[in-house]
Amino acid sequence: MEDFTKGKQLRLVNGSTVTVKQKLGEGGQGSVYAVECDGKKYALKWYLRSYLRGLKSNQADFYNNLKKNVEDGAPSSSFLWMKAIAVTGKHSKGFGYLMDIRPSNYCEFTKFIKAKEKFSSTAAVLKAALNIVEAFQALHRSGKSYQDLSPGNFFIDKDTGDVLICDNDNVAPNNTNLGVGGTPGYMAPEVIMGKGKPNADTDLFSLAVILFELFFLSHPLEGANCCKHPCLTPAIEKELYAVNPVFVCSKEDTSNAPVRGTCSNLMRLWPMYPESMHEKFRKAFSHEALHNGTARLSEKDWKDMIYALWDSSVECPHCKELNFADTENEGNMKCVSCGRSLPFSHALQVNGFTIAVAPGKTISEYHLSYGDRKKTIGQIVESKKNPGVYGLKNTSDVVWQVEYPEKPETYYPTDKTVTLIKGTRIQIGTKTIKII
Ligand SMILES: [Zn+2]
Structure with a gap:
């Protein structure tokens, strides 16, 4: 077992040097050490020679793949990706890779x-x-x-x-x-x-x-x-x-x-x-x-599927648990956690999507044109004067054409809020939001 003691120095392929601080753990593939490089703390995974010898693939292929992954970089920030390859000397003496230390909240x-x-x-x-x-x-x-x-x-x-x-x-x-x-x-x-x-x-x-x-x-x-x-x-x-x-x-x-x-x-x-x-x-x-x-x-x-869950979600005002509305059961929703009644009364329908009306929920370009969910075009707000009455605030830069039941057409520019009454239709470009 090629254990490194505190103070052992290893070379990174990119030219830097890392210093071993302590061993954090070991498993079937190798050991993980806390190391320091250029004044920063990292984790180093070091492979067991027996693991490398037992690989089904060629050891050089394994090394080259690791090297390529380092060069390509992380596909997204959700990967605790390899930052550099570490060696003791020649590759035959083993190798490992450097990565960030996983924060304790994970x-x-x-x-x-x-x-x-x-x-x-x-x-x-x-x-x-x-x-x-x-x-x-x-x-x-x-x-x-x-x-x-x-x-x-x-x-x-x-x-x-x-x-x-x-x-x-x-x-x-x-x-x-x-x-x-x-x-x-x-x-x-x-x-x-x-x-x-x-x-x-x-x-x-x-x-x-x-x-x-x-x-x-x-x-x-x-x-x-x-x-x-x-x-x-x-x-x-x-x-x-x-x-x-x-x-x-x-x-x-x-x-x-x-x-x-x-x-x-x-x-x-x-x-x-x-x-x-x-x-x-x-x-x-x-x-x-x-x-x-x-x-x-x-x-x-x-x-x-996950977006549809968000769209159907209604937060319980009593215990804050997220509930998923079934639009067939309007008005009768009970919280799955505390059993109390939920204020779910209606939903917005647009472009095949159904969004349960609840404060803080949004309509985005995803709903109108399968675009970006972060590009919000409307936000559901609760009336301060009349709690329990909801509206859809126009946060887009186009004027909405609104048809309330049995009322003449009205126009809602940016920042104006349409009161959500069943049967209302909001026309945005070629798309219509129906309140059901
Ligand atoms: Zn609840």
Whole structure:
């Protein structure tokens, strides 16, 4: 074991020198040290020689891929990316890479699943989901895949939903595998069966598992078929995750349905979310999507699902929990957390989107023309004089043409607020917002 002691100096390929301060931990691949470089603190992952020798790929290919990842830079700020390669001397004596130290507000996702850590709100869960999806969208757009997604690689801030994705040395160009095997339960069936190499499509399978776990704190393929075994052998895992995987919430095949007691997280959390979201997950784990990489939900599909959740959300004024409105049940909504009545009375419909009316919600270019969600064109506000009465404030730079029921047409320029009365129509360019 090539342990470095405090004060040991290593050379970075870019010419700088790092000084080892202390060992932070070790695992099957190598050790992580706290180091200092040019007066700043970093983490250094140093590979075990036995790990490098045991790689399925050529060690030089592994090194060159790491070097290329350093040169390319992080696909997005959600990756705790490698900053430089460190060597002792010649490559044959081993190597490692330098990265930023993970801030202490980020907690490993496995702790959330094991209930050792808890999100402070459902809004933070939604933000974490969006951050993860956007990170993988950026990675896949660069032509690379992660290849070994598992909850141990994700670190999340429980309050903000900010995400850091670690262990990025698995990242390689699509269909190029440098020795990473993957984690049981997260590998795509075709990878387990030896029918395909890791790529963006196999990542999409793993991403769907991670998102399911994020929302429901349980595994999408571990229901009755899993619970009947006292322990999982590699043969049982292969059956569960690759040969005959069945979605726990499948409507067609209920053989792997959730089991009371063991699957209590899922049984508690599943009903909190709307049917439209349930359908997305049923599609993501349908027989076709499980076995055919091209049938999987894309990052855009997931983003649309998360945005639809935001659009249907109504915050409970009593306990602040986020609830998801079902527009069929207007006026009767009870908070899923505290059971008290919610002030949900109507919704806006535009361009196929439905937005539950609640203070602070916005209409953006995403709703009008599938554009940028950050470019807000209208904001829902509550009347100060008449609490419970809502309006849509024009925050765009165009004049809105408004038709209230049984009133003549009125014009609303920027900063004016349209009172939201059922049956009202707001014309913005070629698009109409209907109040239902
Ligand atoms: Zn509540």
